[in-house]
Amino acid sequence: MKLSKELLFDVARLSRVNISNEETDQFLDELNDVVKAFDLLSEVDTKGVSPSLHPVKITPKLREDKPEVKKKTALFGEMEDGYFVGPSLK
Amino acid sequence: MKVGLEIHVTLNTKSKLFCTCSTTNALPNTNVCEVCLGFPGSKPTVNKEAVRQCTLLARALNFTVKNNLVFSRKSYFYPDLSKNYQITQFEEPLGVNGSIIADGNIRLKRIHLEEDPAQIIRNNKTLIDYNRSGMPLAEIVTEPDIKSAEQARLFMNKLSRILKYLNITDNVKADVNVSIKESGYSRCEIKNVTGFKDIERAIISEAKRQKKAVENNEKIQNATYGWDPLKQKTYVMRLKESEADYGYIYDPDLPIIKIPTQFLKEKLPELSDEKIARYTKQGVPLSDADIIAQDKDIAELFEQINLDPVFKAKWFRREILRVLNYNNQTILQSKFTKENVSKVLNLVYENKINEAVGKKLLEKLVVEDFDVEKHVKEHDLLKIDDSDLIKKVTAEVLKNNNSAVNDYLSGEQKALNFLFGLVMRQTKGKADPGIIRENLQAELDKLKSK
Amino acid sequence: MNGIVTSSNMKPIAKGVLSGVTVSFKDCICVKGLPAQSSSKILKGYIPSFNATCVEKILSQGGTIIGKTAQDEFGFGSFGINNSYDLKNPVDPTRVPGGSSSGSAIAAKTIKNHLAIAESTGGSIVNPAAFCQVFGACPTYGRVSRYGLIDYANSLDKIGVMANTLELTAKGLTVISGNCSKDSTSVDLPAEDFSKFETFKGILGVPKEYVENLSPEVKQAFQLAIEKLKSKGIQIKNISLALNAKYSIPSYYVIALSETSTNLAKYSGLRYGPQSDFKLHYNDYFTKVRQNFGVEAKRRVILGTFTRMAGYRSAYYIKALKVRTLLIEEYKKAFKQVSAIIHPTMPILPPKIKDTKNLSPIEIYNMDLLTAGVNLAGLPHLTVPIGEMVGMLITTNHFEERKMFSVGGLL
Numbered sequence: 031m032k033l034s035k036e037l038l039f040d041v042a043r044l045s046r047v048n049i050s051n052e053e054t055d056q057f058l059d060e061l062n063d064v065v066k067a068f069d070l071l072s073e074v075d076t077k078g079v080s081p082s083l084h085p086v087k088i089t090p091k092l093r094e095d096k097p098e099v100k101k102k103t104a105l106f107g108e109m110e111d112g113y114f115v116g117p118s119l120k
Numbered sequence: 121m122k123v124g125l126e127i128h129v130t131l132n133t134k135s136k137l138f139c140t141c142s143t144t145n146a147l148p149n150t151n152v153c154e155v156c157l158g159f160p161g162s163k164p165t166v167n168k169e170a171v172r173q174c175t176l177l178a179r180a181l182n183f184t185v186k187n188n189l190v191f192s193r194k195s196y197f198y199p200d201l202s203k204n205y206q207i208t209q210f211e212e213p214l215g216v217n218g219s220i221i222a223d224g225n226i227r228l229k230r231i232h233l234e235e236d237p238a239q240i241i242r243n244n245k246t247l248i249d250y251n252r253s254g255m256p257l258a259e260i261v262t263e264p265d266i267k268s269a270e271q272a273r274l275f276m277n278k279l280s281r282i283l284k285y286l287n288i289t290d291n292v293k294a295d296v297n298v299s300i301k302e303s304g305y306s307r308c309e310i311k312n313v314t315g316f317k318d319i320e321r322a323i324i325s326e327a328k329r330q331k332k333a334v335e336n337n338e339k340i341q342n343a344t345y346g347w348d349p350l351k352q353k354t355y356v357m358r359l360k361e362s363e364a365d366y367g368y369i370y371d372p373d374l375p376i377i378k379i380p381t382q383f384l385k386e387k388l389p390e391l392s393d394e395k396i397a398r399y400t401k402q403g404v405p406l407s408d409a410d411i412i413a414q415d416k417d418i419a420e421l422f423e424q425i426n427l428d429p430v431f432k433a434k435w436f437r438r439e440i441l442r443v444l445n446y447n448n449q450t451i452l453q454s455k456f457t458k459e460n461v462s463k464v465l466n467l468v469y470e471n472k473i474n475e476a477v478g479k480k481l482l483e484k485l486v487v488e489d490f491d492v493e494k495h496v497k498e499h500d501l502l503k504i505d506d507s508d509l510i511k512k513v514t515a516e517v518l519k520n521n522n523s524a525v526n527d528y529l530s531g532e533q534k535a536l537n538f539l540f541g542l543v544m545r546q547t548k549g550k551a552d553p554g555i556i557r558e559n560l561q562a563e564l565d566k567l568k569s570k
Numbered sequence: 571m572n573g574i575v576t577s578s579n580m581k582p583i584a585k586g587v588l589s590g591v592t593v594s595f596k597d598c599i600c601v602k603g604l605p606a607q608s609s610s611k612i613l614k615g616y617i618p619s620f621n622a623t624c625v626e627k628i629l630s631q632g633g634t635i636i637g638k639t640a641q642d643e644f645g646f647g648s649f650g651i652n653n654s655y656d657l658k659n660p661v662d663p664t665r666v667p668g669g670s671s672s673g674s675a676i677a678a679k680t681i682k683n684h685l686a687i688a689e690s691t692g693g694s695i696v697n698p699a700a701f702c703q704v705f706g707a708c709p710t711y712g713r714v715s716r717y718g719l720i721d722y723a724n725s726l727d728k729i730g731v732m733a734n735t736l737e738l739t740a741k742g743l744t745v746i747s748g749n750c751s752k753d754s755t756s757v758d759l760p761a762e763d764f765s766k767f768e769t770f771k772g773i774l775g776v777p778k779e780y781v782e783n784l785s786p787e788v789k790q791a792f793q794l795a796i797e798k799l800k801s802k803g804i805q806i807k808n809i810s811l812a813l814n815a816k817y818s819i820p821s822y823y824v825i826a827l828s829e830t831s832t833n834l835a836k837y838s839g840l841r842y843g844p845q846s847d848f849k850l851h852y853n854d855y856f857t858k859v860r861q862n863f864g865v866e867a868k869r870r871v872i873l874g875t876f877t878r879m880a881g882y883r884s885a886y887y888i889k890a891l892k893v894r895t896l897l898i899e900e901y902k903k904a905f906k907q908v909s910a911i912i913h914p915t916m917p918i919l920p921p922k923i924k925d926t927k928n929l930s931p932i933e934i935y936n937m938d939l940l941t942a943g944v945n946l947a948g949l950p951h952l953t954v955p956i957g958e959m960v961g962m963l964i965t966t967n968h969f970e971e972r973k974m975f976s977v978g979g980l981l
C-alpha cells in the first residue's frame with residue numbers, strides 16, 4: 031500500500047498535525063518505507079485467530095461506587111471565573 | 121414520517137464512570153481529578169454501579185446482553201473532550217436487539233456505556249466546566265421505527281417509566297433524526313435535545329420545517345441542527361461533512377471485564393407494564409391502571425392497601441393524584457402512609473364516612489400525618505344515615521327556601537342541586553347523600569302533585 | 571552528564587530495602603511537584619499533582635529520589651538522539667547511550683549505588699542498559715502498575731529498573747511490583763522477592779534467527795558468554811523464532827503507533843502545557859499547539875492515525891493484533907522446550923553519534939529486532955553486561971522473573 035500526498039494530508043488533518051510543504055516529499059518517502067514494512071503482515075495466515083488486546087490475561091475488579099473527597103486538584107492553564115478558557119467554536 | 125433517536129441517559133451513580141469524582145452539583149471544575157481532566161499519567165477504572173444500572177436497563181429493554189465489557193476509544197478533536205477521545209463501546213456494545221412497545225413495536229438497535237464530555241458555556245469566550253467530564257451515560261439507539269411525534273411521546277413515556285422504576289434518573293438528552301415521506305426520507309439530525317418534552321417538540325418542529333421546504337420545492341440539506349430550547353426552534357449547526365473518521369481502537373487501558381453474574385441474573389423489579397397487566401386482570405380499568413403504574417412509588421402504596429382493587433384504583437387515580445399534584449409533591453415527599461391512606465379508604469368503602477369527607481381527609485393527610493380514627497371521632501365526621509333526622513332537616517330546608525322550591529317546580533333542575541347542597545351543609549356534610557336525594561326527591565314530588 | 575534533567579532531593583517516608591539507595595525516574599513517570607515532560611516541548615510546564623504508584627512504593631522502601639532522567643521524546647527512539655539533551659554513552663562518549671530510557675542508563679552507570687526506574691515499550695529498558703553496560707530488567711506486562719506513567723502504548727508499556735548490580739536490579743524490581751487498584755491492567759498476584767532466586771537448573775534456548783547478522787564485537791561477546799554458561803554445565807539448545815524474527819517489528823509498530831496516536835491526541839494546549847491564541851478556531855488552535863511535537867512524534871502520530879482509519883483498520887490495526895496472538899504462541903511453544911531464551915540484546919555496538927544523523931526511520935525501527943518480540947508478548951526480560959557495550963538478553967515465560975534473575979546470576 032502506497033500513501034498518496036492527498037491521503038497524507040487527510041491523515042495529517044485528522045490528527046491535527048501540520049506538515050509544511052518542504053517536509054511533505056521527504057515525509058511521504060519515509061512513511062511509505064515504513065508502510066511497506068507494515069505490509070509484511072498480510073503474509074501471515076490469521077484465519078480463525080482472535081486479536082490479542084493485551085499480552086497476558088488480566089481480570090480487573092470493578093470499582094465500588096464511592097466518591098472520593100478530593101484534595102483540590104492543581105489546575106493549570108488559563109481560567110476565568112472557575113472555568114477553563116478554550117479556543118473559539120466559530 | 122420516520123424518526124430515530126439516539127438517547128443519552130445519565131446514570132444515577134455517586135461517582136463518575138472512570139474515576140472517583142463525585143457526581144453531585146457543584147461549582148465549576150470542583151468535581152474534577154487527573155483522570156477526568158485527561159492529565160498525562162492518569163488511567164481509567166470502571167464504576168461497578170454504572171455497569172449494574174446499564175445492565176439492568178438493557179435487560180428491561182429486552183436487549184440481548186453480552187457477558188463481557190469491551191471498551192473502545194472514539195477519537196476526535198473538540199474542546200469538550202478532555203483526552204480528545206471518548207471512551208465508549210463501539211465494536212461490542214453491552215446489548216443489541218432490544219425493543220419497546222409503544223403503539224407498535226419500536227426496535228432498539230443497541231445500548232452501551234460511555235463517558236460524557238465536559239460542558240462548554242458559550243459566551244464571547246469558550247468556557248469549559250469539566251464537572252460533567254466522565255459522567256456515566258447509557259446510550260440507546262433506536263431504529264427509525266417511530267412514525268409520529270405522538271408515538272415518540274408514548275415511546276419516551278415508556279422509557280421514562282422504566283428508568284424511574286430502575287432508580288436511574290430520567291435525565292436524558294437525545295440526538296433526533298427526522299425524515300418525511302414527502303422528501304423521499306432525506307434525513308436531518310437535531311443534536312443534543314434535552315428532556316422528553318423538548319424531544320417531542322423538536323420532532324414536530326422539524327417535521328413541519330421539512331414539509332414546508334418540500335412544498336417550496338427546496339432540497340432537504342443533509343445538515344446537522346441544534347435545538348434552541350428558549351426559541352423552541354432548530355438552527356443549522358453545520359453542513360454535514362463526510363462522516364468523521366473516529367479511528368476506533370479497543371481501549372488498551374481497559375482489559376475485557378466480565379460482567380458480574382448477579383447483574384445478568386438478578387431479578388428485575390416488576391416493571392410498569394407488568395403491573396398494568398396484573399391490575400387489569402384484577403378488574404381495574406386500563407386507564408386507571410396505566411396512571412397508577414406510571415409512578416413506582418404510587419404503585420407500591422397502591423399495592424400495600426388491602427381493598428377491592430377497582431375501588432382503590434378509582435380513589436388513587438382521582439383523589440390521591442389530584443391532592444399530590446395540587447400540593448406539588450411526590451408521594452414520598454407527602455405525609456401519606458400505608459396506614460393513614462388505608463384507614464381513609466376503608467372508612468369510605470365501609471360506608472362509615474361520605475366520599476366528600478374522605479376527600480377532605482386526604483387533603484389534610486398529604487401535608488400532615490394524624491390518627492384518622494381519632495380525628496374522625498373528634499370532629500364527628502361519621503356518616504349520618506338516620507333517615508328520620510334527614511327527613512327533618514329536608515323538611516326544614518324546603519320550608520325555608522320557597523323560591524328555590526318554586527324554581528324547581530317550574531322546571532329548573534339546578535335548584536334541586538342547590539337544595540341538596542343546603543341539606544348537606546346542615547348536616548355538616550355527613551348525611552348519606554343517597555338518603556338525602558331520596559328524601560328530597562320524594563318531598564318535591566309530593567309538592568309537585570299538590 | 572549523569573542523565574538527570576531535573577534534580578530533586580525527596581526523602582523517603584519509611585526505611586526499607588532501598589535505604590541508602592538514590593533513585594531516579596524516567597521523565598515520563600509522574601513525581602508529584604516535579605516537571606514531567608517526557609522530553610517533549612508540548613509538555614513544557616506540566617507538573618503532575620500526583621505520584622505514580624511506583625514512586626510511592628520507592629518512597630515507602632527507603633529510596634531517596636534525586637531526579638528525573640532524560641529520554642527520547644515520549645519514548646520514540648532507540649538511540650537517545652530524539653531529544654534536545656545531547657546525550658552521550660558514558661562508556662564511550664562518541665557513541666549514543668541507546669534509548670528511549672537513555673538518561674536512566676547513564677545514571678545507573680555513573681552514579682554510585684543508584685537505582686534508575688525506567689520504562690519499556692519495544693525495548694527501551696534493555697537497549698540503553700546494554701549499550702551503557704548496566705543491568706536492565708523489564709517485568710511481565712501488568713506486574714508493575716502503570717498509574718502515573720505518561721503513555722506511549724498502553725498494552726505495551728512496562729515500568730522496570732536499571733542498576734549496576736544484579737542484586738540491586740532484582741531488589742528494585744521487587745519494590746515497584748504489585749497489584750494497583752488505580753490501574754485496570756495491573757495483575758493481582760502474591761508478592762515475590764525476585765532477589766531470592768535459586769541456582770538455575772534448566773535448558774537455555776538460543777533462537778537461530780537472532781544470532782545471524784550480528785556485528786563482530788557482539789558475536790564474539792555472545793560466544794564467550796555461551797562458553798561460560800556451558801562451562802557451568804548448562805545445556806544450550808537451538809530453537810527457532812521464525813515468525814517473531816520476521817513479523818514482530820511490523821506487528822509491534824502498528825499496535826504501538828495506533829495506541830500512541832490516540833494517547834498523544836490529548837496534547838492540544840488545554841489545561842496544561844504551552845498554550846496559544848484562544849481567538850483561533852479550535853482546529854487551528856490545536857494544530858498550532860501541536861507544532862510543539864518533534865518530527866518523530868509527528869511521524870508516529872500520522873502513521874498511527876493511518877493504521878486505524880476506516881478502510882485501513884482491518885489490514886493494519888486488527889491484523890497486527892491477530893499476528894500478535896501468533897507471535898505470543900510462538901514464544902509459549904518455545905518455553906515448552908527450554909526454560910529461558912538467551913541472545914544478544916542489540917545486534918550492534920551503540921552507533922557513533924555522527925553516524926546516526928542519516929539513518930531513516932525504518933532503519934531505526936529495525937534496530938528493535940531483538941527486543942520487539944519480547945515486549946510485544948509482555949514477557950519478562952533482563953539484560954546483563956557480557957562485553958564492552960554489549961549485553962545479553964534473558965527472557966523467561968510470563969511471571970517467571972525469579973527464574974530470569976537466576977539465569978543472570980550464572981554470569
